[in-house]
Amino acid sequence: TQLLEQSPQFLSIQEGENLTVYCNSSSVFSSLQWYRQEPGEGPVLLVTVVTGGEVKKLKRLTFQFGDARKDSSLHITAAQTGDTGLYLCAGALRRALTFGSGTRLQVQP
Amino acid sequence: SAVISQKPSRDICQRGTSLTIQCQVDSQVTMMFWYRQQPGQSLTLIATANQGSEATYESGFVIDKFPISRPNLTFSTLTVSNLSPEDSSIYLCSVSSEYLRTFQPEQYFGPGTRLTVT
Numbered sequence: 001t002q003l004l005e006q007s008p009q010f011l012s013i014q015e016g017e018n019l020t021v022y023c024n025s026s027s028v029f030s031s032l033q034w035y036r037q038e039p040g041e042g043p044v045l046l047v048t049v050v051t052g053g054e055v056k057k058l059k060r061l062t063f064q065f066g067d068a069r070k071d072s073s074l075h076i077t078a079a080q081t082g083d084t085g086l087y088l089c090a091g092a093l094r095r096a097l098t099f100g101s102g103t104r105l106q107v108q109p
Numbered sequence: 110s111a112v113i114s115q116k117p118s119r120d121i122c123q124r125g126t127s128l129t130i131q132c133q134v135d136s137q138v139t140m141m142f143w144y145r146q147q148p149g150q151s152l153t154l155i156a157t158a159n160q161g162s163e164a165t166y167e168s169g170f171v172i173d174k175f176p177i178s179r180p181n182l183t184f185s186t187l188t189v190s191n192l193s194p195e196d197s198s199i200y201l202c203s204v205s206s207e208y209l210r211t212f213q214p215e216q217y218f219g220p221g222t223r224l225t226v227t
Contacts, residue, residue, distance in 0.1 A: 040221075041221070042218025042221050043201075043216075088151060097154070099151045
């Protein structure tokens with residue numbers, strides 16, 4: 001059983017569309033991170049959220065941490081083909097990271 | 110951030126043999142981590158390696174199958190022993206960034222080693 005569930009698992013959209021990826025858990029995390037992984041590479045950190053209710057923006061990406069620090073969302077506005085990849089959330093429990101199940105995003109031109 | 114390299118980038122190995130993966134970091138780090146990523150899946154932590162002490166293994170992973178060395182603060186190796194086709198995966202090392210006041214385990218990953226067992 002995955003501690004962190006992401007939805008959807010797969011998403012194929014057209015360039016210019018908006019999308020939201022969700023990361024849910026029954027556990028409380030001290031912080032939560034989002035990573036993007038492209039084929040043949042390791043995951044790259046996008047953002048860390050620490051405070052319940054926190055919202056962070058990274059250009060067209062908006063990240064939100066749930067008030068109870070159990071869930072998070074990633075919203076992408078006007079998706080581009082360069083956004084294609086595997087998106088992973090990861091929650092910090094004590095001194096280890098637990099990765100979510102992943103969302104594979106394909107943005108079509 | 111940290112720059113991490115792994116060797117080899119990929120390998121094809123026969124059943125019953127072993128593969129040792131090297132991980133080199135460009136700065137001294139306390140904690141290094143080894144993950145497995147099966148095709149199309151998320152990351153599963155194998156073990157945490159601290160310099161000068163035995164690695165700590167996660168449930169389902171044992172030292173006999175995945176021996177780890179951590180001889181200094183910039184280098185680690187993971188060996189996958191007695192290979193079977195089920196070991197075909199991407200193996201990733203990562204290092205943790207720790208802040209003084211608040212522990213925020215942001216991790217930086219190597220490019221991974223793609224292992225195929227035939």
